Each structure stands twice: as C-alpha cells, then as structure tokens.
Amino acid sequence: MSTVLDVRGLTKKYAELVAVNGISFSVKQGSCFGLLGPNGAGKTTTIEMLEGLVQPDAGEIFYHGKPASRADFQQLGVQFQQTALQDYLTVHETLKLFAAFYPKPADLAELIQLCDLTEILDRDHRKLSGGQRQRLLLALALVNEPQIIFLDEPTTGLDPHARRNFWALIEQVKAQGRTVILTTHYMDEAEQLCDQILIMDKGNIIALDSPEALLAQHFCGALLRLPDQGQDPELPDDASWSRAGGYLQINSRDIEQTIRLLQAQQFSLEGLFIKSANLDDLFLKLTGHSLSA
Numbered sequence: 112m113s114t115v116l117d118v119r120g121l122t123k124k125y126a127e128l129v130a131v132n133g134i135s136f137s138v139k140q141g142s143c144f145g146l147l148g149p150n151g152a153g154k155t156t157t158i159e160m161l162e163g164l165v166q167p168d169a170g171e172i173f174y175h176g177k178p179a180s181r182a183d184f185q186q187l188g189v190q191f192q193q194t195a196l197q198d199y200l201t202v203h204e205t206l207k208l209f210a211a212f213y214p215k216p217a218d219l220a221e222l223i224q225l226c227d228l229t230e231i232l233d234r235d236h237r238k239l240s241g242g243q244r245q246r247l248l249l250a251l252a253l254v255n256e257p258q259i260i261f262l263d264e265p266t267t268g269l270d271p272h273a274r275r276n277f278w279a280l281i282e283q284v285k286a287q288g289r290t291v292i293l294t295t296h297y298m299d300e301a302e303q304l305c306d307q308i309l310i311m312d313k314g315n316i317i318a319l320d321s322p323e324a325l326l327a328q329h330f331c332g333a334l335l336r337l338p339d340q341g342q343d344p345e346l347p348d349d350a351s352w353s354r355a356g357g358y359l360q361i362n363s364r365d366i367e368q369t370i371r372l373l374q375a376q377q378f379s380l381e382g383l384f385i386k387s388a389n390l391d392d393l394f395l396k397l398t399g400h401s402l403s404a
C-alpha cells in the first residue's frame with residue numbers, strides 16, 4: 112500500500128498555547144486512520160491543517176509524496192459534524208446541488224445506491240433521522256470523487272443499529288480503495304474500523320499503531336476488575352493495577368494465580384469481572400480518563 116499522506120513535525124500555536132506540538136505520522140492508501148483524544152487534545156486543529164483550513168506554524172504535509180497544494184485540499188472529501196444545507200431541498204435536490212459545484216462529480220445513481228438513499232430521495236433533508244442524515248452527509252462528502260475522505264465523529268448521537276449500518280458503509284468506501292481519516296469518541300468504532308490509530312493528548316502523540324499492536328504492547332493476559340475495597344493488592348512484577356471509577360483493575364498474565372493472591376490478601380471476590388483489554392482500557396491507561404461518550 113502506498114503512502115497517501117505524510118505529516119512531519121506539524122505544529123500549531125495559539126498565543127502561548129501549543130495546540131499541536133510537532134506531530135509526525137503517515138497514512139496508507141485504502142486504510143482507515145483514526146484520530147482519538149480527549150477534548151482539547153488537538154484533533155480538530157490537526158484535521159483542519161490537513162484540510163488546508165488552518166495554516167500550520169511549522170511542519171510539512173505531503174499528499175502522495177508532494178507538498179500539499181491547493182489542488183490537493185480541493186480534492187479531499189470532508190464530512191463535517193454540522194453542515195448547513197439549503198432549507199426546503201429534498202435529499203435528491205441537495206445531492207444535485209452539491210454535484211453542480213464540481214466539474215467531474217461522482218455518478219449520483221451509484222452514490223445513492225452506495226449510501227442507501229433511494230428510499231429517502233424525495234424527503235426534505237430536515238426530516239431525516241440521525242442515521243439517514245449521516246448517510247446523506249457522507250454522500251455529499253463523496254460527491255467530488257475524493258481519494259481521501261475526512262469524517263468528523265460521524266456516528267455521534269446515532270443508535271447502535273444506525274452506527275453499525277454506518278460502519279458497514281465505511282467498509283464499502285474503504286473497499287473502493289479510498290482512504291478514510293476519522294475522528295471518533297467511540298473506542299469500539301475505532302477498534303472496528305481503524306487500521307491505525309493515533310491517540311493525542313495536549314497536542315502530543317501518546318500512541319500510534321494498529322489497535323491490535325497497541326493492545327499487545329500495553330496489556331498482557333486479561334483484565335480483572337473488582338470493587339475497590341480501599342486496600343492495595345500485592346502482585347507479582349508482571350502484573351499491574353490501577354484504581355478508577357470505584358474499581359480496582361488488575362492486568363495479569365496468570366488469572367488463577369492473581370485470584371489466589373487476592374483471596375490470600377482477604378479481598379472479597381464479590382463483583383469480580385474478567386475481560387480482555389480493549390481500546391477504552393488503553394485510553395484510560397494512557398490518559399487517566401475514559402473517552403467513552
């Protein structure tokens with residue numbers, strides 16, 4: 112897979128605040144790249160620099176191996192969280208309006224089928240459900256046939272069924288060889304869709320790799336969670352533990368040995384819960400708080 116986007120030392124300052132602090136990463140064609148981080152981490156500022164909307168103070172952006180140009184920015188597909196659409200237009204009219212902005216728009220019939228808009232073509236776009244609106248916004252972001260598409264929290268506020276439908280749609284967009292750059296507050300979404308994730312905090316990269324590699328680097332074995340009983344556990348060196356949200360969380364390679372040790376140390380096992388680590392746990396470990404919306 113070739114590299115479609117290469118970012119080196121990207122920096123943005125607002126007065127004394129370093130919103131993005133010299134970050135570097137690259138994105139492969141046809142992959143889904145997830146940008147995650149708590150509020151104020153610098154995700155939006157980063158995305159806006161990549162989209163050509165904000166001028167970096169330092170660093171370089173390369174699209175397809177060349178310094179980013181105006182033409183590159185114009186060829187991006189961008190799905191905003193909030194897009195002001197023309198009132199009183201139907202879904203079909205809105206699509207046609209957006210298509211008219213571009214010299215070589217996508218085939219609208221194909222786009223309508225891809226984004227599953229056939230049933231709602233004649234509906235006023237203000238009367239759509241959350242999932243339908245997101246599918247329309249995605250179609251609008253694809254109308255200029257972009258090879259790289261930016262999605263800003265595309266499933267926020269959708270019900271689980273609509274989120275899963277939207278994920279299937281993203282998979283189809285990826286299968287067409289397009290590259291997806293996604294910001295999300297949902298860890299399960301990142302785990303499901305992203306080939307690579309970048310976790311930011313206070314303008315810096317705190318983790319960058321595939322979800323599987325990051326979980327393997329930071330966790331071994333399973334996670335045991337039990338209600339915090341105010342006592343510190345004594346565990347072997349290869350186990351680690353932390354306290355959060357009224358729970359004691361232990362990452363241990365040997366579950367049986369850990370349970371025996373806890374019992375020997377007079378911990379009650381009532382409420383004990385064992386699970387494998389996911390990106391939520393990773394986020395909590397790296398930033399000290401959960402990202403779950």
Ligand SMILES: Nc1ncnc2c1ncn2[C@@H]1O[C@H](COP(=O)(O)OP(=O)(O)OP(=O)(O)O)[C@@H](O)[C@H]1O
Nearest residue numbers: 125128129130148149150151152153154155156157
């Ligand atoms: N135009 C601006 N002027 C001054 N400060 C700004 C501006 N834009 C962003 N910031 C600051 O830069 C930091 C990074 O903001 P940014 O919006 O990039 O974070 P984020 O990770 O996208 O957060 P969120 O998840 O809340 O959208 C924040 O401290 C924010 O207050």
